[in-house]
Amino acid sequence: MAKVIMVQGTMSNAGKSLLVAGLCRVFRQDGYTVAPFKSQNMALNSFITKEGLEMGRAQVMQAEAAGIAPMVCMNPILLKPTSHTGSQVIVNGEVIGNMSAREYFAYKKQLVPDIKKAFQKLEEKADIIVIEGAGSPAEINLKENDIVNMGLAEMVDAPVLLVGDIDRGGVFAQLLGTLMLLTKQEKDRVKGLVINKFRGDKTILDPGILMLEEKGRVPVVGVLPYLELRLEDEDSLTERFDHRREGLIDIAVIRYPRISNFTDFNVFEQNPNVTVRYVASEEELHHPDLIILPGSKNTMGDLKWMRQNGMEAAVKKRVGEIPVFGICGGYQMLGEMVEDPDGVEEGGALRGMELLPVKTELKKQKKRCQVEGKIGTLPGIFSELSGCSYQGYEIHMGSTHIEGETSEEWKAPVYGTRQNVYGSYIHGLFDQGYTAEAVVRALAKKKGLSLMEGKIQDYRKFKETQYDKLADAMRMYFHMEEIYGMLREARL
Numbered sequence: 001m002a003k004v005i006m007v008q009g010t011m012s013n014a015g016k017s018l019l020v021a022g023l024c025r026v027f028r029q030d031g032y033t034v035a036p037f038k039s040q041n042m043a044l045n046s047f048i049t050k051e052g053l054e055m056g057r058a059q060v061m062q063a064e065a066a067g068i069a070p071m072v073c074m075n076p077i078l079l080k081p082t083s084h085t086g087s088q089v090i091v092n093g094e095v096i097g098n099m100s101a102r103e104y105f106a107y108k109k110q111l112v113p114d115i116k117k118a119f120q121k122l123e124e125k126a127d128i129i130v131i132e133g134a135g136s137p138a139e140i141n142l143k144e145n146d147i148v149n150m151g152l153a154e155m156v157d158a159p160v161l162l163v164g165d166i167d168r169g170g171v172f173a174q175l176l177g178t179l180m181l182l183t184k185q186e187k188d189r190v191k192g193l194v195i196n197k198f199r200g201d202k203t204i205l206d207p208g209i210l211m212l213e214e215k216g217r218v219p220v221v222g223v224l225p226y227l228e229l230r231l232e233d234e235d236s237l238t239e240r241f242d243h244r245r246e247g248l249i250d251i252a253v254i255r256y257p258r259i260s261n262f263t264d265f266n267v268f269e270q271n272p273n274v275t276v277r278y279v280a281s282e283e284e285l286h287h288p289d290l291i292i293l294p295g296s297k298n299t300m301g302d303l304k305w306m307r308q309n310g311m312e313a314a315v316k317k318r319v320g321e322i323p324v325f326g327i328c329g330g331y332q333m334l335g336e337m338v339e340d341p342d343g344v345e346e347g348g349a350l351r352g353m354e355l356l357p358v359k360t361e362l363k364k365q366k367k368r369c370q371v372e373g374k375i376g377t378l379p380g381i382f383s384e385l386s387g388c389s390y391q392g393y394e395i396h397m398g399s400t401h402i403e404g405e406t407s408e409e410w411k412a413p414v415y416g417t418r419q420n421v422y423g424s425y426i427h428g429l430f431d432q433g434y435t436a437e438a439v440v441r442a443l444a445k446k447k448g449l450s451l452m453e454g455k456i457q458d459y460r461k462f463k464e465t466q467y468d469k470l471a472d473a474m475r476m477y478f479h480m481e482e483i484y485g486m487l488r489e490a491r492l
Contacts, residue, residue, distance in 0.1 A: 002123040003487040006158040008133035008149055010174035014165040015196035015224070017058045018231065018470065020132045024066035025471035026480065027128050035126040036062030039115045040077040040108075040134060040148045042087070044260035044297050045232070048393035052368045053093025054078060057263055058132070061232045064460075065467040068125075076118035077111055077147075079104070080297055082258070088297070092118070095366055109145040112155075119156055128487065131158055138181035150186045159191040159486040162218070167197035167226060172208055179216050191486045192221035194478075199226050222478035229466050230270070232263050247275030248451070249443050252288035254311060254330070255280040256302035261295040261395075261427050264327055267436045267459040273451050274440055282314040289443045290323050291315055293330025295427065299362070299398070300345045303333045303352070312353055319355060323381050323420035323443075328396050331415075331423030332360040335400065344397050355421045362398040369394055371426060375435075376412045380420040381446060384438040392428030400425070431459035 005023070009016045020036055027034040041056035048054055053072040063070040072093035079087040086100045089107075091114055099107065122129055135142070137149035145151070153160055164174040175193050182190070193212060198205065202223055209220045253265055255278040268274045279285050293315075296302040306312040315324060326334040335358035339349045344362040352360075372391040377383075390413060414429070416422040430436040436456045444451050474480070 002126045003128045004131060004156055004158040005128070005483070005486055006131040006133060006153050006160045008137050008153075008160050008162055010136055010138075010162065010164040010171075010178045012135050014163050014174075015194075016132050016134075016163060017062070018227075018229070019161070019163055019194065019196070019224075019474075020130045021062045021065040021231065021467065022470040022474040023130045023483070024062050025467045026474050027130070028065070028067045029471060032127040033068070033125065034066045034128045034130060035068060035071075035122045036066060036074055036132065037119060037122055037129050038075050038132040038134070038148070039118075039152050040079065041075050042079040042081065042134070044080055044258065044295075045263050046078060046080065046261065046395060048368045048370055048395050049093065050370055051093070052370075054090050054095075054366075054368055054395060055093060057232055057261075061463075062130070062132070064463060065470070066130075071122075073118035073121040076114050077108075080260075082298055093368075108147055112147060115147060115152070116155065129156075131156070133160075136178060137162075137186065138178045140181070150182070150189065153189050154185075158189070160189045161192045161194055161221070161483075161486075162190050163194040163196050165197050166195050167199065171195055172212060175212060176216050179218065187218075190218050192482060193218050194222045194224065195220065196224045197226045198223050219482065221482045222474075224473060224477050227470065227473055229470060230266065231463065231466050231470070232266060245275055246277065246286065246288075248273040248449060249275070249290075249440055249447075250286075250288040251276045251290045251292060252285055253278050253292045253294055254306070254315070256296060256305050256311075258297040258302050259294055260297045261328065264294065264427050264430065265292060267430050267433075267456065267462075268440065270436075270456045270459075270462055271440055271451075273444075280309075280311075282310045285311070285314050287318075288322060289447065290325065290439070291318065293324070293326040293333055295327055296329030296333075298345055299329040299332045299360075300338055300340060300350050302329065303338065303350060306333070306353075316353060316355065319421060320419055323422070324355065325382075326356075326421075326423040327429070328394075328425055328427065331356075331358075331425060332396075332398060332400060334358075334421060334423050335360055338362065338398075355419070356415065356417065356423050358400050358402055358415065358423070360398045360400045364397070366397045367394055367399075371413070373413060375414050378414060378416045378422070379418045380416055380422075381442050382416065382420070382422060382439060384442055385414065385435065388435045388438060389432055390426060390429050390435065392426040392431065394425045395427065396425055428459075433458040433461075 045057040055075040078090040164171040335352040
């Protein structure tokens with residue numbers, strides 16, 4: 001039977017996902033087979049496994065840190081919000097339907113067998129399972145039939161690390177308040193406290209740590225500094241959306257309400273000359289070097305949003321001068337028409353932005369598959385992408401074809417025009433280092449710039465360096481001997 005340890009937080013964005021990834025990396029370096037697990041994830045950034053099953057990208061990131069292939073049993077339940085009150089519910093990688101928050105709250109206890117089965121499958125493959133909670137275990141309104149925090153910890157008999165974020169202030173109240181709101185049985189599971197994102201001299205913090213341990217009667221096992229790591233984060237709380245600086249090469253990504261899979265563009269952040277900004281208004285758009293329309297969980301709704309707030313007009317105004325690239329839902333928006341005969345999203349038909357001669361019909365059956373190959377011949381500014389290899393995945397509820405033609409060209413991985421408008425269904429299209437470099441090089445050439453530094457690595461290799469940095473920090477600032485002591489029947 002696998003050893004288990006669980007990371008819970010005082011709130012969302014306390015650093016649970018990162019700490020799980022760090023523990024996975026440390027345990028892997030120490031010779032263990034390790035796997036991440038999160039029973040229920042709510043995210044619009046998702047991934048497709050080699051079996052064609054859908055899971056949250058946070059667990060994919062953690063699996064990479066653990067050095068194993070992502071498996072859907074690492075994240076048996078994925079909720080993809082479609083509105084403020086409803087989500088698409090995905091169980092074991094398959095869509096089972098859309099539910100309101102109230103409907104899902106009543107339904108979720110039926111998913112306990114699926115959670116147990118997924119966990120047991122991981123137990124057969126791993127020496128250690130590192131579990132991630134969600135939100136906070138002290139959210140009283142969600143404790144009934146809990147399947148993701150203390151309810152899950154009890155289900156699999158896991159010791160718990162409780163992490164708080166000091167960068168936002170109030171970390172002592174966060175940790176002590178959470179402990180106070182737990183039942184005695186739940187509090188007994190908390191074996192260690194972690195303070196995350198600390199800036200400054202740790203000795204100044206020592207009196208606070210003593211107070212925490214005296215009042216909470218739980219040891220502080222780690223004070224992790226604020227780390228400048230470029231790893232994938234939870235989509236709903238990412239700090240990437242707050243970036244406002246415009247670099248030598250300025251890439252603007254349209255931030256519509258249901259933006260999804262924006263991890264596609266993290267690769268560009270390696271180059272110090274490149275800035276990736278997420279913009280939600282014409283005032284924020286300015287005059288970038290490239291405009292990207294990313295994926296969307298609600299193509300028709302987000303297209304209406306662009307139309308209503310002036311973003312569509314702002315983008316179309318810049319076509320011909322500034323290249324535009326649409327990925328997945330963004331690709332669909334760039335076409336002539338989006339039709340929804342089966343009511344997959346909003347029903348009816350909606351005129352597209354009319355920048356690509358394609359038409360999309362939304363379908364109930366979601367396309368999920370991994371893909372690889374080479375980009376065909378492209379016109380315009382990104383002609384250097386012609387022949388570049390790609391490896392990624394498709395995940396969309398629609399098919400796209402060229403309006404009025406029988407040509408098969410639309411099935412190419414990237415479709416482009418001489419007006420420098422491009423579209424693709426492939427997530428991870430730019431993850432090959434030379435592909436992202438080709439994009440940056442073309443944009444620099446257009447501006448008359450020669451960028452001598454900032455070579456972009458293959459994104460997978462780059463992330464490996466980041467996981468190692470994270471593990472080094474964990475070993476330096478955590479009492480790892482105490483962490484190992486928490487593992488059930490740990491082999492020291």
